[in-house]
Structures are given as C-alpha cells and as structure tokens.
Amino acid sequence: MSRAPQQRRLATNARLLDAARAIVAASSYADMRVEEVVLKAGVAKGTFFSHFKDKDAIMVALIGEDLERAMREMHAKPAPESVADLVDALAPLIAIMAADRVAFDVVVRNSGAMAVEALGPIAQNFVDQVALFVAWIMPLQGRVFRADVDAALLGEGIQAFLIQCIAMNFCLVENQTPLEDRLTAYLTPWLIAPQV
Amino acid sequence: MSRAPQQRRLATNARLLDAARAIVAASSYADMRVEEVVLKAGVAKGTFFSHFKDKDAIMVALIGEDLERAMREMHAKPAPESVADLVDALAPLIAIMAADRVAFDVVVRNSGAMAVEALGPIAQNFVDQVALFVAWIMPLQGRVFRADVDAALLGEGIQAFLIQCIAMNFCLVENQTPLEDRLTAYLTPWLIAPQV
DNA sequence: CTCATAAAGTGACCACGGTCATTTTAAGGA
DNA sequence: TCCTTAAAATGACCGTGGTCACTTTATGAG
Structure with missing residues (x-):
C-alpha cells in the first residue's frame, strides 16, 4: 500500500510539466533538454527522474x-x-x-x-x-x-x-x-x- | 568530384559492420555500444563516426x-x-x-x-x-x-x-x-x- | 510539542553518443 | 626515390540523459 502523494509532489509535477510544455512551445520536442526543464521548474535533476522514468x-x-x-x-x-x-x-x-x-x-x-x-x-x-x-x-x-x-x-x-x-x-x-x-x-x- | 575510396577505407568499413553484426547477434540492438563495436573492429571512435553519421x-x-x-x-x-x-x-x-x-x-x-x-x-x-x-x-x-x-x-x-x-x-x-x-x-x- | 518514519528532493557522479583539431598513411607526379 | 597533397584515422574532449547515496521536509502517533 502506498500513501497518497503529498501536495508538494503534485505541485512539483505540475511545475515540471508546465516548464516542459513552455520549452516545447518555444522551440520543439527535439530541442527540449532535461536540464533546461529542471532549471525552469526550479528543481534538481534527480527530482525530474523521480517523477518521470526517462x-x-x-x-x-x-x-x-x-x-x-x-x-x-x-x-x-x-x-x-x-x-x-x-x-x-x-x-x-x-x-x-x-x-x-x-x-x-x-x-x-x-x-x-x-x-x-x-x-x-x-x-x-x-x-x-x-x-x-x-x-x-x-x-x-x-x-x-x-x-x-x-x-x-x-x-x-x-x-x-x-x-x-x-x-x-x-x-x-x-x-x-x-x-x-x-x-x-x-x-x-x-x-x-x-x-x- | 570525390575520389574513389581507398581499399583501406573499404576494409575498415567492412570490419565495423562485421563487428557490429557479431555484437548484435551475441546480444541485441538495444545492447550494442559504439565503444564496443570500435574495440572489436580495432579502430578509434572517431573512425566510426567518419564512416557512419550516427x-x-x-x-x-x-x-x-x-x-x-x-x-x-x-x-x-x-x-x-x-x-x-x-x-x-x-x-x-x-x-x-x-x-x-x-x-x-x-x-x-x-x-x-x-x-x-x-x-x-x-x-x-x-x-x-x-x-x-x-x-x-x-x-x-x-x-x-x-x-x-x-x-x-x-x-x-x-x-x-x-x-x-x-x-x-x-x-x-x-x-x-x-x-x-x-x-x-x-x-x-x-x-x-x-x-x- | 516532540519524535520517528517515510516521502520528497538534491547534486555529484557516471555512461555513452558524438565532435574536431591533429597525426598518420596512401597515392601519384616529378 | 622523394615530395606534396588529400584521404583516413586518432583520441582527448564535450553534452546530455540517467543514477544513487544522502539531506531535507512533511506527516501522524504518543
């Protein structure tokens, strides 16, 4: 049994998705860099991969x-x-x-x-x-x-x-x-x- | 006008392909590493990319x-x-x-x-x-x-x-x-x- | 309020694909 | 045979995706 995710996690997830979406909109999927997403979302790289497998x-x-x-x-x-x-x-x-x-x-x-x-x-x-x-x-x-x-x-x-x-x-x-x-x-x- | 490739180049190309084929046969495409191909073919990494775009x-x-x-x-x-x-x-x-x-x-x-x-x-x-x-x-x-x-x-x-x-x-x-x-x-x- | 516990987050580190200035080697004309 | 020139090969280096042992933060029980 896993507990429900905390609000913080949901917020971080949304920030990552928003950041990625903004970057893709500004350039393209091909030019999206994980480092850039992470920078824009204001989290560490490791956080990204704890939210998304790859x-x-x-x-x-x-x-x-x-x-x-x-x-x-x-x-x-x-x-x-x-x-x-x-x-x-x-x-x-x-x-x-x-x-x-x-x-x-x-x-x-x-x-x-x-x-x-x-x-x-x-x-x-x-x-x-x-x-x-x-x-x-x-x-x-x-x-x-x-x-x-x-x-x-x-x-x-x-x-x-x-x-x-x-x-x-x-x-x-x-x-x-x-x-x-x-x-x-x-x-x-x-x-x-x-x-x- | 580009000259015809030298025999050496053809031989290197064949060695790279042979090495890659052997590695794929022994494992899979997913596990093929360029370093491994290069090692098996006996050439430097740069040579690989002068023969194949990527x-x-x-x-x-x-x-x-x-x-x-x-x-x-x-x-x-x-x-x-x-x-x-x-x-x-x-x-x-x-x-x-x-x-x-x-x-x-x-x-x-x-x-x-x-x-x-x-x-x-x-x-x-x-x-x-x-x-x-x-x-x-x-x-x-x-x-x-x-x-x-x-x-x-x-x-x-x-x-x-x-x-x-x-x-x-x-x-x-x-x-x-x-x-x-x-x-x-x-x-x-x-x-x-x-x-x- | 305090503490124990697990969730969430961190960033130094690694793996591997790809680059490029430099060196080595082959080809062919004198 | 020697010399010039371009082809071929080299390997140190870089960018970026992905990992993991560790730190920080939230939660709920007592």
Whole structure:
C-alpha cells in the first residue's frame, strides 16, 4: 500500500510539466533538454527522474494531454456520414501527430502498451480512438460503410492508414500529395463496399 | 568530384559492420555500444563516426542488408495466389522486423527518406516491397484480388497493415492473436472484393 | 510539542553518443 | 626515390540523459 502523494509532489509535477510544455512551445520536442526543464521548474535533476522514468515519459505525458484534448474535440462533433467527413473529423488528431517529427516517433513508440501493467496515456488514447471510430461507423454500416467486416477491424484499419499517411507526410520524397487526399484514397476502398 | 575510396577505407568499413553484426547477434540492438563495436573492429571512435553519421546509421546498414536478403528470398518464390499464401510469402520480412524491438523502431523511423538526397537502404527497400506486392497482385486482379482499386494503392495498404500488425505484436496487451492471423484478418477485406 | 518514519528532493557522479583539431598513411607526379 | 597533397584515422574532449547515496521536509502517533 502506498500513501497518497503529498501536495508538494503534485505541485512539483505540475511545475515540471508546465516548464516542459513552455520549452516545447518555444522551440520543439527535439530541442527540449532535461536540464533546461529542471532549471525552469526550479528543481534538481534527480527530482525530474523521480517523477518521470526517462525523457520519453514526460513527452508521453505532454502528448497524451494533447491527444486527450483532441479526442474531446472529436467527441463533441457529430459523427461523420461519409469518408470525406471522416477525414475532416480526424483533423484534431492529425494536427497533433503530424506537427512534430519527434513527437510522432514518441507516439508510435508508445502506441502499444509496453509493460504488463496499465496502459500509458498514449496507448490508452489509441484504444479510445478505435472505440470512437467504431461508434462512428457501426450505425452507418450497410448504409454508408461496408457491413461485411467487423466494425472493430474497420476502426483499427483507419488507425493503421492514419499512421501510414502521417509517416509518409514526414518523408520528403513522398509528400507531394496532401495528407488528407492520400488518407481519403486509402479509406474509401477500406470503408466503402465496392460496386461489383 | 570525390575520389574513389581507398581499399583501406573499404576494409575498415567492412570490419565495423562485421563487428557490429557479431555484437548484435551475441546480444541485441538495444545492447550494442559504439565503444564496443570500435574495440572489436580495432579502430578509434572517431573512425566510426567518419564512416557512419550516427549510431542509427550502422543499424540502418545492418538491417538494410537483412531486408535485402529477405526481398531476394521473396523474389525467388512464385507469386502467392491467395491471401493466405500472401501472408506466408511475407514471412521473411516479418522475421526481420518482428525480431527486435529496437530494430523495428529503426525501420519505422527510416522507412521514409529524410534527406532530399538519395533514399537510405531501408527507405529504398520499402519502395521495393511495394513494387513486389504490386507485381504479385496485378496479374490476379479481377480473378483473386479486387480490381476496383489501383494495385499500387493495394500494395501500400499491405505495407501499412504489415507494420500495424508487427507493432501490435510488440505490445504485450494485444498480442494474444498470432501476427499472421491478424494480418490475414486485415488483408482479406482489403484485397478481396466483398460479395455484395 | 516532540519524535520517528517515510516521502520528497538534491547534486555529484557516471555512461555513452558524438565532435574536431591533429597525426598518420596512401597515392601519384616529378 | 622523394615530395606534396588529400584521404583516413586518432583520441582527448564535450553534452546530455540517467543514477544513487544522502539531506531535507512533511506527516501522524504518543
């Protein structure tokens, strides 16, 4: 049994997160230094690593917050009724994941739960994403979206294509086509029953 | 105009790659240390970085060789004539990318060309992969595989699902289902025209 | 209020990737 | 064979992520 954390610890945690967020906003994830975060937060280096397992962990925390905000935004809007609407509806997620190369790497690396224990914030968010996609798709299966495939599988497929398209967007050779156009090209045959 | 490299340089390069390969084989990519590679190769640390931009670069070189070997193996076999055969045919690629977590991260991070210049070995391999997939699929479009979607797009989709399934396999929560089963579940609705 | 105990925080220290001014070695023209 | 020049290699050095034995601070029991 571990006691509840003291207020001091919560305050320190918040100061570290605030400092990191400010630094990232002012520069980028790639340029964030632990020393700088610690200096700005006014704590010692050791304190940082008693709050976050490693540098990745604080990035995961920050990006997790961003993703959660994006999910709330997506939940607030009505379910998309076409592939084009769906791609539009994904905009908040895309905005976060496609904004920073290092952040995207962190997302991909932490999208699956690594430990046996509880899922990290990003991994949990990925589960939530698929759940939302399923909630969007299922009511329209047979009318708009194909009904011959389980909605859960369709939802996971959306996620796979989303990641693929964002990854391609970071690639200088292949990013001639806008991300949204490419995503539409994938999702249309994935989600719509072809006319035979 | 740059002169051709001297034999000495080629030999050093080979020694570094051999040393790194031996160390990875004996432990793992995660445990590979540049100092150790350099020690085993009998050169100074600076030499390493005059041959490889950074630690990632030698991993890319090693994994690139492995992927190339896998592609040769896949080229040697006849084209698959069903989704099940296709998943089987992908075995050599899966074996490499699903074997080591760090190696997979390196592959994903380098699957798109970063620089404006030439594609790295892994990025080039990814292009080759899609080309092979297209060569497999196109002759069978209409008979086995769906014909309503461009073969190039189908090929890229195979790659997206392959990456997704390998990533899921590294995730301790989700790897109940065997990788190949999951891949088959994705590729069947992706590649086969649904009976309406 | 005092003290015992555990949580919280500290900073000197280490490990390891990466740099660069300098030295060594090979190539080829005279 | 000698000399010039550029390629190749060197290793001391640095930056930054991460550790850990120790100090400080809060808490709750008596």
